[in-house]
Amino acid sequence: MFNTLFKQVTIVAFLSLSSVLSSTAQVADYGHKMVKKLASAKYKGRGYVKDGAKKASVMIAEEFEKHGLVPLNKGSWFQDFTLSVNTFPAALSVKLDHTKLKPGVDYLVGASSPSVKGTFKVLRITRTQLRNAGAAAKLTLNAKDTFLLLDNKVRAEESAEERAQIKENTERLQYDESLSFKGLLICTDEKLTWTTETFQSIRPVIIINKKDLRPENIHQLEIDVDAKLIAAYQPRNVVGMVKGTEVPDSTLVITAHYDHLGMMGKKVYFPGANDNASGTALMLSMAKYYGSHPGKYTMVFIAFSGEEIGLLGSQAFVEQPLIDLKKIKFLTNFDMAGTGEEGIRVVNGSIFRNRFDQLVQLNTRYQLLPKVDIRGEACNSDHCRFYQRGVPSFFIYTQGGIKAYHDVYDRAKTLPLTVFGNYFTLMQKFFDQI
Ligand SMILES: [Zn+2]
Incomplete structure (x- = not known):
């Protein structure tokens, strides 16, 4: 050129x-x-x-x-x-059914995530289940100590209205304090793009993009995320x-x-x-x-x-x-x-x-x-x-x-x-x- x-x-x-x-x-x-x-x-x-x-x-x-x-x-x-800022200065480990994921390469921690440590049951949900208003509340009713895994690959047949509703439900799953479940895994095929936030939200979110991962086969999560909110940096x-x-x-x-x-x-x-x-x-x-x-x-x-x-x-x-x-x-x-x-x-x-x-x-x-x-x-x-x-x-x-x-x-x-x-x-x- x-x-x-x-x-x-x-x-x-x-x-x-x-x-x-x-x-x-x-x-x-x-x-x-x-x-x-x-x-x-x-x-x-x-x-x-x-x-x-x-x-x-x-x-x-x-x-x-x-x-x-x-x-x-x-x-x-x-x-x-x-400013106030949520940071991840220490422990960070995510294992799905005993397979360790690579931070930054396979997954990102949601920027406003709080700390979490332990072994949890994983319950898979799909975008189809999030098409209706109120779906977020319904899906989390019996998921108290469970991580939901959202299979978030966008399908071509979704209408614009459905996409908007799915987005709203996904946001509720991430931030809504009235829902009581442990955390959210989002499996996507979109490029992983990180950000930084001034606050800490109610539950941990992990965004995963790993080619050979089959969301329908995953049953267990071992996780250790150390988050620290600095109120006045x-x-x-x-x-x-x-x-x-x-x-x-x-x-x-x-x-x-x-x-x-x-x-x-x-x-x-x-x-x-x-x-x-x-x-x-x-x-x-x-x-x-x-x-x-x-x-x-x-x-x-x-x-x-x-x-x-x-x-x-x-x-x-x-x-x-x-x-x-x-x-x-x-x-x-x-x-x-x-x-x-x-x-x-x-x-x-x-x-x-x-x-x-x-x-x-x-x-x-x-x-x-x-x-x-x-x-x-x-x-x-x-x-x-x-x-x-x-x-x-x-x-x-x-x-x-x-x-x-x-x-x-x-x-x-x-x-x-x-x-x-x-x-x-x-x-x-x-x-x-x-
Ligand atoms: Zn930038």
Whole structure:
């Protein structure tokens, strides 16, 4: 894809192109290095178990310092805030009829699950049994110390209404406190995708996707899950700036969340290479560049924590802003910057159409990315908290390539960073044009 793009560039442009290429390669190098570091076992998936995210925040602050940024919070790089979070820091084992399942590969623990330990009878139920209202209550009547196993493979003949009813019943099975049964196993053929929650719910849930598993043959569960709800954990954002040369009162803000899902049990961690070591690496590359090439406006760089659990780091920032939100000229949030076979997509592109058109024009002129796609508003990353308060903002992500997401496969080793250098160049030209 990119070779053919480069071939379109004329020989006249060759000299300047070759210097662009070498600096692009350097940017990509730094990007790879940062992604590898952030997604390594050292930072435990940048969650709350073993202070993974906090350890990563120290590394990010050190990079800011190296690049010549200035701390924004009364001499500190950090902005603390508080959240509650359900964690799985210790025991984790699931055996079905004496076959041990692999955590992260065969199953995930429902993010709001409480602790559970013991051997339990398993009672299989099907989606067909959940088609009617009230089915959840009926099915659990005589299941007091039993785990229900829901065979959750969606069948083609289900109507839309049936699917909605099944979904509602499944949610009741997971969360309804008036039902009295021990726990829920959900067997699915959909990709396992983890998340993180601020609360603990009434009963344990295990989501299983294992090819050779036959739900109808399973009768017994041996389980040990250690869950710990931390009522007041203190994560932190990392904030630095480079003072503007002409209009220091106005700011361009570049953000990326560095937190991810952390650990599930003692051994499994979610590396979050694409989500969002990659965006953090791009933000750090910008900090590196502008640290020695200050722009017209003051540039503020923010690495958010608490994104995965509900955009809580950016929420904390807008509630206690370290800069005047009204003086933000433009904010760009990078979340998922690690692929790019199909270019990038711009959330809020249709809202701030002139800025979007600028980006497209720059891309056409310099032939950097295969595509710059437009999208409307979406409250799916940290830009949202600023946008809700009237700050003009984009959230940009790369498209195409590896589909690993919120799972154990989102690793640095397999993340291509396909267009990283060119993506950087496009954004740098964009920021310089604002
Ligand atoms: Zn995420």
